[in-house]
Structures are given as structure tokens and as C-alpha cells.
Amino acid sequence: MKIKVKLFGSLTTVVPGYLPDKGLDVGLPAGSRAADLLALLGIPHPRLATLIADGRVLKPEDKLSSKSVINIFHVMYGG
Amino acid sequence: MKIIRVDMSKKSICVEDVPREYMGLGGRALTAAIINKEVPPKCDSLGPENKLIFAPGLLSGTNFVNTSRISVGTKSPLTGTIKESNGGGTIAAALGHLGITAVVVEGKPAPGEMFILGIDEKGEASLIKADDYKGMRTYKLMEKLIDSFGNKISVMCIGPAGEYLMKSASIQTSDVDDRPCRAAARGGVGAVMGAKGLKALVVDRRGKSADAIANPEAFKEAAKIFAQKLKENPFTGQLLGNFGTAGILAAINAMGAFPSYNATKGVLDGWENISGEALSKVMKERGGGPGHMGCAQCAIHCSNIFNDSKGKYVTSSLEYETIWALGGMTGIKDLDTIARLDFLCDDIGLDTMNTGVAIAVAMDAGYKKFGDGQAAIGMVEEIASGSEMGKILGDGPEAVGRHFKHHRIPAVKGQSVAAYDPRAMQGLGVTYATSTMGADHTAGNVFGLYMAKKLDPLKPEGQVAASRGSQIAMAAMDSIGLCILAAVALASPEAGAALVQAISAKIGRQLEGSAIAELGVRTIKMEKEFNQKAGITSKDDRLPEFYYKEALPPHNTVFAVKDEELDTTLAV
Ligand code: SF4
Numbered sequence: 001m002k003i004k005v006k007l008f009g010s011l012t013t014v015v016p017g018y019l020p021d022k023g024l025d026v027g028l029p030a031g032s033r034a035a036d037l038l039a040l041l042g043i044p045h046p047r048l049a050t051l052i053a054d055g056r057v058l059k060p061e062d063k064l065s066s067k068s069v070i071n072i073f074h075v076m077y078g079g
Numbered sequence: 080m081k082i083i084r085v086d087m088s089k090k091s092i093c094v095e096d097v098p099r100e101y102m103g104l105g106g107r108a109l110t111a112a113i114i115n116k117e118v119p120p121k122c123d124s125l126g127p128e129n130k131l132i133f134a135p136g137l138l139s140g141t142n143f144v145n146t147s148r149i150s151v152g153t154k155s156p157l158t159g160t161i162k163e164s165n166g167g168g169t170i171a172a173a174l175g176h177l178g179i180t181a182v183v184v185e186g187k188p189a190p191g192e193m194f195i196l197g198i199d200e201k202g203e204a205s206l207i208k209a210d211d212y213k214g215m216r217t218y219k220l221m222e223k224l225i226d227s228f229g230n231k232i233s234v235m236c237i238g239p240a241g242e243y244l245m246k247s248a249s250i251q252t253s254d255v256d257d258r259p260c261r262a263a264a265r266g267g268v269g270a271v272m273g274a275k276g277l278k279a280l281v282v283d284r285r286g287k288s289a290d291a292i293a294n295p296e297a298f299k300e301a302a303k304i305f306a307q308k309l310k311e312n313p314f315t316g317q318l319l320g321n322f323g324t325a326g327i328l329a330a331i332n333a334m335g336a337f338p339s340y341n342a343t344k345g346v347l348d349g350w351e352n353i354s355g356e357a358l359s360k361v362m363k364e365r366g367g368g369p370g371h372m373g374c375a376q377c378a379i380h381c382s383n384i385f386n387d388s389k390g391k392y393v394t395s396s397l398e399y400e401t402i403w404a405l406g407g408m409t410g411i412k413d414l415d416t417i418a419r420l421d422f423l424c425d426d427i428g429l430d431t432m433n434t435g436v437a438i439a440v441a442m443d444a445g446y447k448k449f450g451d452g453q454a455a456i457g458m459v460e461e462i463a464s465g466s467e468m469g470k471i472l473g474d475g476p477e478a479v480g481r482h483f484k485h486h487r488i489p490a491v492k493g494q495s496v497a498a499y500d501p502r503a504m505q506g507l508g509v510t511y512a513t514s515t516m517g518a519d520h521t522a523g524n525v526f527g528l529y530m531a532k533k534l535d536p537l538k539p540e541g542q543v544a545a546s547r548g549s550q551i552a553m554a555a556m557d558s559i560g561l562c563i564l565a566a567v568a569l570a571s572p573e574a575g576a577a578l579v580q581a582i583s584a585k586i587g588r589q590l591e592g593s594a595i596a597e598l599g600v601r602t603i604k605m606e607k608e609f610n611q612k613a614g615i616t617s618k619d620d621r622l623p624e625f626y627y628k629e630a631l632p633p634h635n636t637v638f639a640v641k642d643e644e645l646d647t648t649l650a651v
Contacts, residue, residue, distance in 0.1 A: 008326075008329050008330065008356065009317075009318045009321070009322055009326050009355070009356070010313065010317040010318055010321060010322075012356070020356060044313075045313055048312075048313055048314075050330070050530045050531070050532070052330065052333040052334060055333065055334055055335040055346075055503075055633055055634055056334075057334065057529060057530065057532055057536075059532055071329070071330070071333045073329070073330045073530070074313045074314060074317075074318060075313075075314065075527065075530045075531050076314050076318065076326065076327045076330055076526070076527065076530055077314060077327075077524070077526060077527035077530070077564070077567050078327060078399075078499065078520060078524035078526040078527065079324045079381070079398070079399070079400075079521065079524070079563060079564045
């Protein structure tokens with residue numbers, strides 16, 4: 001399946017040539033999970049990454065849907 | 080270790096050793112102790128019986144990173160509760176270098192009298208007439224103070240809003256570049272300073288009489304470990320330096336919790352224009368930038384400098400909460416306008432959050448259109464003019480709501496909420512409702528727990544415990560003088576141990592690991608005791624009704640934590 005991914009903060013530099021306006025189209029086997037996407041993209045400190053889709057924070061074991069845009073952040077905190 | 084007491088009625092100053100009962104306390108814990116013991120709880124917050132206390136944290140003035148944080152304590156004219164408004168800049172370090180544990184301002188001068196309290200490099204304090212500075216905005220004031228006192232000063236000061244005794248008046252404080260862009264913003268502390276007839280506190284930065292550190296080697300080692308852990312964390316080591324606190328905007332918006340158009344939506348259309356990423360790009364293109372060291376001793380550099388399209392300085396320290404209040408809440412999606420509004424608030428001496436939300440309530444009530452940047456600028460200038468409408472706006476969202484008879488007022492105990500909607504982040508609602516000082520995200524922000532997948536933000540379960548834990552931790556951080564952004568490092572056990580070790584080394588007594596939480600609990604207990612004596616009850620610990628009745632899109636949820644549960648939050 002093809003998934004639209006958007007990277008934020010320092011993660012925008014993880015994928016060479018990443019364009020924030022366009023995001024990434026990533027190909028993954030059907031049934032892939034949040035953790036698979038992080039591994040494929042080579043996100044550093046994957047334990048400290050957060051995926052948000054359709055307003056919800058995904059757990060590593062959550063299945064991805066090709067209908068959703070997956071936003072990826074490093075874990076952040078409020079000041 | 081000394082306390083400087085300034086009586087504004089008699090214009091007298093005395094210096095005393097720290098009394099035994101206040102020993103070992105700093106920052107918020109100390110202001111809570113002094114207010115609880117010395118201020119009549121039912122007093123008029125703008126009267127002579129109230130006190131205004133400036134207390135650096137326990138570690139301020141040492142070389143432990145991120146410890147130039149000052150607690151401004153008083154009884155708040157905005158909330159009617161005890162208040163600790165925390166500020167950065169350089170003044171906490173400056174006071175620490177002079178071995179000053181607190182400055183306590185009491186009494187009240189004759190109407191029209193105004194003074195500057197100067198503290199020189201030897202720690203000698205004096206009151207200087209400030210007639211020439213009356214009515215002055217803070218940037219101009221800062222220039223004049225540097226002309227008079229030299230350029231090695233740290234300043235806390237008020238602008239016109241404080242002199243008008245407005246409830247949104249802040250106390251601005253100078254950053255490392257001598258700009259009054261940082262603030263102890265909340266609770267109307269600037270109005271208390273105005274009522275005391277104090278235009279500015281000016282402290283020489285060259286003090287060399289800091290309290291001795293009992294075990295310097297152990298302290299140095301602990302400080303090194305903590306700084307290292309701060310650097311290793313992607314949030315404090317990379318994100319804040321590159322994007323500032325606005326780096327969290329996209330995530331909160333993606334979670335449907337970014338209160339927009341006076342809290343009628345949880346996602347802002349056009350948020351990309353005001354995100355941390357957009358801000359960082361614009362600032363870099365114009366020769367300013369993120370990564371600015373706002374406060375002394377800072378190793379994170381969350382601050383920034385925003386220039387206009389010609390490269391001319393507009394404002395500094397443009398933060399997430401400010402972009403939200405003056406942008407998301409008002410529907411203004413233009414960074415130039417938001418930066419201008421931020422500058423005006425700093426210059427006039429206003430809490431950007433209470434002011435932005437006041438403007439949003441006025442817009443929601445139909446006074447002006449959402450998204451009208453010029454109207455927002457006009458409203459802030461109206462505050463500076465001291466007109467009738469300006470006074471209403473300058474007193475914050477509740478005053479505006481009352482004036483327009485508008486029901487949707489996102490405030491608790493008169494103080495505006497912050498940039499996390501309690502219907503989509505229920506734990507923040509618990510903190511807003513139950514904090515000892517009105518709606519205050521810094522009192523116990525649990526957003527990080529949602530990001531770390533430890534708690535579901537939409538479900539009421541677990542939110543009270545999360546808020547309680549965070550409120551205790553934050554009360555401790557504010558007392559230690561550690562910036563709450565640096566407290567993120569405490570996720571690492573080594574950093575937690577290093578912080579305990581540093582405090583132990585400073586005071587010469589080995590503390591248990593539980594000491595930090597105990598300090599937080601003790602502080603909150605003192606604050607609660609004062610509030611109870613002031614007549615605050617659990618009925619005051621509630622969110623405004625609309626949060627329970629009006630569902631917030633896109634999740635279409637309401638605030639669902641039960642009252643009985645809320646009442647257990649700070650039963651510490
Ligand atoms: S991280 Fe930001 S608020 Fe905290 S000390 Fe540094 S500049 Fe000040």
C-alpha cells in the first residue's frame with residue numbers, strides 16, 4: 001500500500017530532499033504497522049517518535065491505513 | 080543568604096538573614112511560604128497588606144544549566160488566589176550571584192509616587208524616584224535604565240498596563256541582550272508592582288557574593304551529567320533550539336487540541352503559516368532566527384529573534400503560547416502581525432495569553448472580526464491608552480466576556496487557559512481547573528504523556544493522577560529554579576539523580592531521591608492553605624460550563640472528568 005507521510009521538526013532532515021509541502025509517498029506491504037514505517041524511514045530514536053493520524057496518537061503495533069496521512073514527530077513536551 | 084525587605088509606605092529598606100522557617104526554600108516554595116505566613120489571605124491584592132516577592136530558585140546563580148528562573152509571588156488581583164508567576168532572563172542569576180534569597184516588597188506609597196529599586200554589585204539596595212519614567216513603555220525604559228545604571232544590569236519592570244493596575248499586566252524581564260522580552264506574565268503581577276509604586280527592579284549583574292556551595296566537586300559533577308542528558312534528548316537537544324517552543328504547534332493541531340477561534344475549533348485551518356517550522360524558516364531568511372539564548376545559564380536556547388522583511392528587529396522570544404493566543408484564538412494567521420502583537424504586549428507590559436484570549440472573546444462576541452490583524456493591534460493599543468475599552472481589554476477575558484455578555488470565556492478563576500484544549504487533552508483541563516493559581520499550563524502540563532503514548536488524551540481515565548504528578552513536579556522545578564523545559568531531562572533517571580545530587584551538594588546535606596517530590600508537595604500544601612483561607616473552595620476548581628456542553632471538533636468531545644475526581648487532584 002502507499003502511505004502519505006509528513007515529517008516535522010528535526011525529522012524533516014532525516015529523508016534527503018524531503019519537501020514539507022509535498023510530504024512523502026511511502027510504499028509498504030499491506031498490514032504494515034506504525035513501527036514498520038519508522039524502521040523503513042530510518043527515524044533516529046524510534047522509541048522517541050510519535051505518529052499521529054486522524055487526530056490520534058498511534059502505538060507502535062497499530063496498523064496503518066492508506067487512507068490516512070501519517071504525521072511523524074519526535075516526542076515533545078509543553079513548556 | 081539574605082532577604083531584602085522594602086517598605087514602600089515608609090520608603091525604608093532592611094536586610095535580614097533568612098529566618099529559620101524559610102531556610103532551604105527558594106523560588107516558588109519560598110514565595111508560597113512568605114505569602115502564606117505574612118499576607119492576610121482576604122486582603123486587597125492591590126492594597127498595602129499584600130506583598131510582592133522576587134525569589135530566585137534554589138540553584139539560581141550557580142552554574143547548573145537552565146537555572147536563571149525567578150518566581151514572582153503575591154496574592155493575585157486576577158485570580159484572587161496565591162500566585163507564582165515564573166520568569167526567565169538574567170535577573171535570577173544576578174540575584175543568586177549576590178547571595179540574595181528574596182526581595183520582599185510591602186506597603187504602598189502615596190498615590191502618584193513611583194520608584195526604582197536598585198541593587199548594586201555589592202548587594203546594597205536603594206529606592207530611587209522614578210518620576211521621569213512614569214508611563215514609559217518597557218523597551219524605552221530599558222534604554223533609559225541602561226543610560227542611568229550602565230549596561231551590566233538585569234531588570235524587572237512594568238509598562239503602562241502595570242501602572243494602570245490592569246489585571247493582565249505582566250512584569251517584563253530583560254534577556255541576555257537586555258531586551259525586556261521575557262516576562263513573569265501571569266496573574267496580574269504587574270498590577271501589584273504598579274500598586275506598590277515600583278516601576279523597575281534593577282540588579283547589577285556583577286555580583287560576586289553568591290552563597291557558597293558546600294561540596295563544589297560533587298556539584299560540578301552532577302551539573303555536568305545533567306547538562307549531558309539535556310543535550311542527548313532530541314526535544315531539548317535539537318527541537319527547541321531549531322524551532323523554539325512553537326515546534327509543538329503542528330503536533331497539537333494534528334491531535335485536534337489547538338484551540339482556535341476562541342476555542343470553537345480544535346484544528347486551525349492555515350496552521351501551516353504559523354507553525355514552528357514556518358516561524359523558523361521566516362526568521363532564518365530575515366537574519367534573525369531560532370536558537371537564541373534567552374535566559375542566562377541556558378543550554379537549550381528555545382528563544383528566538385523575529386525580524387521584519389527588511390531585517391529590522393520586531394520581537395524576541397516569540398513563544399508557542401503567544402502564537403496561539405494572538406494567532407490561533409483570534410484567527411490571525413500572519414506571523415508578522417502576531418510578532419507585532421507580541422512586541423506590543425511586551426512593550427506595554429501585558430500577558431500575551433490573557434490579552435490574546437481577551438481579544439478572541441471580544442471577536443467571538445462580534446466586537447471585531449476573527450482574523451482582523453489591524454483590529455487586534457488597535458485593541459492592544461487601546462489598552463495602552465488606558466481608555467474605558469482599553470481597561471476592559473486589559474483586565475482580561477472575563478472582563479471582556481462580562482462587558483459583552485458573552486458566555487464563551489476560556490478562563491478559570493479569571494485567568495485564561497493555554498494552548499491545549501481541555502476537551503481534546505483532558506489532563507490539561509484537570510490542571511486548569513485545580514491548579515492553585517487559576518488556569519495555568521505550566522502548573523502541570525501533561526501533553527508529553529500523550530506524545531509518549533502513555534495516556535489517551537480524549538479519555539477521562541488517568542488524567543487526574545497525571546495532572547497531580549505533573550503539578551507536584553512543576554512546583555518543585557519552580558522552587559529549584561530549573562526551567563520547566565529543562566525538566567524534560569528528568570525522564571532519564573541519571574538526570575534525576577544528578578539534580579538531587581546537585582541540590583545536596585549545594586546545601587551540604589544528602590537528600591533522598593524523594594526530596595524533589597516532597598518539595599513540590601510542601602509547596603502546593605502551602606498554596607492551598609492560603610487559598611482556602613482566602614475563601615477559594617472546590618466550586619472554584621471547575622472549568623467554564625461551555626467546556627462541558629459544547630463539543631470541540633474534530634473529535635467532538637467535551638470535558639468529561641467528574642467533579643468528585645477533580646477534587647482529589649491536589650489532596651496531597
Ligand atoms: S529553554 Fe527557553 S525558557 Fe528555558 S531557560 Fe532556556 S531560553 Fe529560557
